[in-house]
Amino acid sequence: MGEAGKWTRILGLAHGAFMTYAALDAGKETASGQITAQDLIETYRVKELDERTEIYGIIGNPVSHSLSPYIHNAAFKFYRLNAVYIPFEVKNLDEFIAKFIRQETREIELNFKGFSVTIPHKQAIIKHLDFIDETAEKIGAVNTVKIIEGKLYGYNTDAQGFIEPLKNAYGDLKDANIAIVGSGGAARACVYALQQAEAKTTIFARDFEKGKILAEEFQAAAGDLKSPTLDFQSFDIVINATPLGTIGDLENETPVIARQIKTIHLAYDLVYNPFETRFLREAKSAGVPTIGGLAMLISQAMAQFKIWTALDAPMKEMSRAALNKLQR
Numbered sequence: 257m258g259e260a261g262k263w264t265r266i267l268g269l270a271h272g273a274f275m276t277y278a279a280l281d282a283g284k285e286t287a288s289g290q291i292t293a294q295d296l297i298e299t300y301r302v303k304e305l306d307e308r309t310e311i312y313g314i315i316g317n318p319v320s321h322s323l324s325p326y327i328h329n330a331a332f333k334f335y336r337l338n339a340v341y342i343p344f345e346v347k348n349l350d351e352f353i354a355k356f357i358r359q360e361t362r363e364i365e366l367n368f369k370g371f372s373v374t375i376p377h378k379q380a381i382i383k384h385l386d387f388i389d390e391t392a393e394k395i396g397a398v399n400t401v402k403i404i405e406g407k408l409y410g411y412n413t414d415a416q417g418f419i420e421p422l423k424n425a426y427g428d429l430k431d432a433n434i435a436i437v438g439s440g441g442a443a444r445a446c447v448y449a450l451q452q453a454e455a456k457t458t459i460f461a462r463d464f465e466k467g468k469i470l471a472e473e474f475q476a477a478a479g480d481l482k483s484p485t486l487d488f489q490s491f492d493i494v495i496n497a498t499p500l501g502t503i504g505d506l507e508n509e510t511p512v513i514a515r516q517i518k519t520i521h522l523a524y525d526l527v528y529n530p531f532e533t534r535f536l537r538e539a540k541s542a543g544v545p546t547i548g549g550l551a552m553l554i555s556q557a558m559a560q561f562k563i564w565t566a567l568d569a570p571m572k573e574m575s576r577a578a579l580n581k582l583q584r
């Protein structure tokens with residue numbers, strides 16, 4: 257039942273169950289964790305799955321609002337792969353790895369081939385890996401695991417996912433003056449990618465000391481987000497790497513307002529839900545071009561798909577699936 261039981265509703269039929277319950281529509285669930293019939297059939301393709309189906313998924317807590325199942329299943333469907341991507345609400349990572357993944361200890365055979373890792377497990381997953389890619393090691397976080405012959409290989413596609421849309425919109429980032437607001441996990445991936453691109457980065461964190469530690473690690477500078485006279489006149493690009501603006505309680509919040517950014521050349525919000533955040537509206541009202549968080553979400557997912565399947569990710573289908581879900 258609940259979010260944690262969703263995988264049983266998706267995989268039951270493939271493993272011999274006679275039927276599975278579904279909701280007629282969102283909001284019409286008769287039990288917690290029920291998935292709509294439309295999602296079961298069109299997104300998860302439950303009628304096509306069998307015991308040989310390759311299992312991928314996202315592990316984290318919470319995962320209920322993740323768009324990743326829509327994005328990755330659209331890519332599997334496009335290539336007609338016998339594969340499915342499932343949300344796994346994982347509270348205890350050690351138990352999940354022991355009982356679902358590791359050949360020696362697992363209690364169920366699901367044919368797992370890989371998974372995305374999200375909050376709060378991006379760092380904790382590292383000790384479970386047999387191999388970690390150099391970028392992921394430098395960032396200190398893993399968002400992608402591939403399983404080959406029982407061994408776990410860890411990667412980080414957030415840095416690539418972040419930088420690609422930025423380079424597409426701005427061009428060469430060498431010596432560009434870039435301000436990042438926030439100093440959490442996403443900010444780390446951004447600072448690493450910007451260092452690789454030889455940009456001049458300054459981190460503005462609400463906790464100045466925390467920002468300074470991150471800045472020093474990647475030869476960046478630290479600025480004071482709480483300064484009453486803060487403006488971003490000397491910057492080319494401002495990036496929001498905080499959750500401010502996210503749907504729900506934070507929706508009407510923004511790390512900076514139009515007056516502070518009217519001279520910059522680009523505003524980039526990592527928040528993707530809603531599609532247009534308050535920060536992006538502030539930038540638009542100041543006449544500043546913008547990039548929304550969906551671009552990074554799709555770009556990092558495309559890199560994951562390539563790691564798992566060695567195929568080129570179908571960008572159009574993946575973007576359309578995410579947008580459809582956001583607008584539903």
Ligand code: NAP
Nearest residue numbers: 438439440441442443462463497498499526527549552553
């Ligand atoms: P995180 O590790 O929890 O870090 C959040 C950061 O935001 C922390 O530095 C936190 O400060 C800061 N913060 C929180 N509330 C704040 C406030 N009111 N004022 C100023 N700073 C505030 O989260 P994360 O993984 O870095 O993710 C950050 C955002 O990026 C999330 O909204 C996430 O959805 C988004 N994201 C998007 C993508 C994408 O693909 N588009 C990928 C990754 C993340 P403290 O350190 O002081 O707590």
